[in-house]
Amino acid sequence: MNLTILYFASLRESLGMAKEAVVLPADVASVGALRVHLSARGETWQRLAPGNNVRAAVNQHMAADEQVLAANDEVAFFPPVTGG
Template sequence: MTVKILYFASLKEALGCTEESFVLPSGVSTVGELRSFLAERGEKWKALGEGRNVRAARNQRMAAPADPVLPGDEIAFFPPVTGG
């Protein structure tokens, strides 16, 4: 199953990329599992790790960790932002 992953703001800078197409490994079927899997990819990817304040969206709607990831989804990760 392939999904498109987008990274914004300080995550984009920390990871050195803005987006990637990604084939999900077996056992990764939720937004939270995807985030955990990505965080294990290496040192810079720890920016997505447990305890980091990161939000997620699935197909441009806010997503909870338990939300499913389906083929063709667009998943975005970003730090929380405030408006003024």
């Protein structure tokens, strides 16, 4: 499955990229599975691991770890933000 992944704010800075295109293995079919897959890349990527305070959106809609992914989805990861 092909996806576009976007990283925002401090995630973009720590990971050293704003965007990437990935081809996922068949067993990575949800946002949670994607987070596990990406966090396996190494220590810096552990920020994306499930349970960490990182939000996800799929096709510009907030998504929980249970959200099923489809080919050509756009997944964005970002730290929580506050406004005032």
